[in-house]
Amino acid sequence: MGALTDGPKQDRSRVTRRRLLESAVTCLAEHGWSGSTVTVVAEHAGVSRGAAQHHFPTREDLFTAAVEYVAEERSAILRDLPSPATTRAAVETVVGLYTGPLFRAALQLWVAASNEPQLGPRVTALEARIGRETHRMAVELLGADESVPGVRETVQGLLDMARGLGLANLLTDDSARRARVVAQWAALLDTALSRPVS
Amino acid sequence: MGALTDGPKQDRSRVTRRRLLESAVTCLAEHGWSGSTVTVVAEHAGVSRGAAQHHFPTREDLFTAAVEYVAEERSAILRDLPSPATTRAAVETVVGLYTGPLFRAALQLWVAASNEPQLGPRVTALEARIGRETHRMAVELLGADESVPGVRETVQGLLDMARGLGLANLLTDDSARRARVVAQWAALLDTALSRPVS
Numbered sequence: 001m002g003a004l005t006d007g008p009k010q011d012r013s014r015v016t017r018r019r020l021l022e023s024a025v026t027c028l029a030e031h032g033w034s035g036s037t038v039t040v041v042a043e044h045a046g047v048s049r050g051a052a053q054h055h056f057p058t059r060e061d062l063f064t065a066a067v068e069y070v071a072e073e074r075s076a077i078l079r080d081l082p083s084p085a086t087t088r089a090a091v092e093t094v095v096g097l098y099t100g101p102l103f104r105a106a107l108q109l110w111v112a113a114s115n116e117p118q119l120g121p122r123v124t125a126l127e128a129r130i131g132r133e134t135h136r137m138a139v140e141l142l143g144a145d146e147s148v149p150g151v152r153e154t155v156q157g158l159l160d161m162a163r164g165l166g167l168a169n170l171l172t173d174d175s176a177r178r179a180r181v182v183a184q185w186a187a188l189l190d191t192a193l194s195r196p197v198s
Numbered sequence: 199m200g201a202l203t204d205g206p207k208q209d210r211s212r213v214t215r216r217r218l219l220e221s222a223v224t225c226l227a228e229h230g231w232s233g234s235t236v237t238v239v240a241e242h243a244g245v246s247r248g249a250a251q252h253h254f255p256t257r258e259d260l261f262t263a264a265v266e267y268v269a270e271e272r273s274a275i276l277r278d279l280p281s282p283a284t285t286r287a288a289v290e291t292v293v294g295l296y297t298g299p300l301f302r303a304a305l306q307l308w309v310a311a312s313n314e315p316q317l318g319p320r321v322t323a324l325e326a327r328i329g330r331e332t333h334r335m336a337v338e339l340l341g342a343d344e345s346v347p348g349v350r351e352t353v354q355g356l357l358d359m360a361r362g363l364g365l366a367n368l369l370t371d372d373s374a375r376r377a378r379v380v381a382q383w384a385a386l387l388d389t390a391l392s393r394p395v396s
Contacts, residue, residue: 016248028283030313031313032309032310032313033232034231034232034313037311084215098203104337107309107365108309108313108366110368110369111230111305111306111309111368112230113369114228114230114302114308114368114369115228115229115232115233120369124369124370127369135376139272150382150385153378153379153381153382153383154382154383154386155388156375156378156379157359157379157382157383159362160359160362160363160366160379161355161358161359161362162362163355163361163365164358164360164361164362164363164364164365165358165362166310166362167308167361167365168307168358169313169360170308170309171308171311171312171318171321171322171325172322177354180351180354181349181351181354181355181358184351184352184355185351185352185355187348188352188355188386188390191386191389191390192386
């Protein structure tokens, strides 16, 4: 093929790659790690198994890349949003990060990594990267000043709470209880962030 | 066998049952749901597969009973402890509930239940029972007065945070960061529980 066709070919390749990544997150969230093979994902994406393996040589490559890709997409969307007007709106946005399909997929991957040696180190590194980026986003959303003693730990605790709320939403729709917890903890945070406790 | 041997026989049966339950939690925490079969647990407990199936006809029976048994053991131990002197000590105890093998085992079961229809309803019911009991324990440990508006949600948020801290400890030893988050949030809770925010 000549130089003229390289452009569209690369575009097609990028589209295939993106479809595989998005399908991988969907499959992981719905079927768990043991139910998510490269074959299942390729079928869901409407791509041949060979094409899938061309993009991602191993199952581990595919799923860690998928969780990373979707996390980056999410960061890009959040970066472009206007700053929330209230602590409560900021807390709602932070907690919302842990109730969608990305969290479900990531949770499946974290839990699988705790038992699968070939997955462990890669997922640990990925979790650290996503964790740092989510912390940065939370600080920005809350307009928090981390130079004030305790504020960093306050934000970390909020992210831990958000992760726990995501877990509580795994088997049942926990949205009504979650809304009450978010309202109360947003009030606690409002006090904590404007007037540090020590 | 005569009446005289019924006692020791029942004792042996109880010992076998307990060994199976404890082994099931250990296996689930270490190998995950897909690696935890009745055969693996029976072997770990030093019990024949037939004896294991006599006690627990299905894999689902064994593992839900195991998580419930260990949760009840834990409640019994906590009930006998003296009340913590400070909010920080109480928060440390609550968070400690989510960093041991029981939480790891329960997490594996919750996550498996999100993808396995035959496990879903049983684990949902079990999670609700354990959740209510853990909430009751947290209220007692903190000496919290739930008739004060917001206090119930404050305690719930603490339990969500504790669950999130447990998840953060799954792949790496998160104890140093966790201690800082616990210290800061114990201080915030101290203020919130004595002087309600609204």
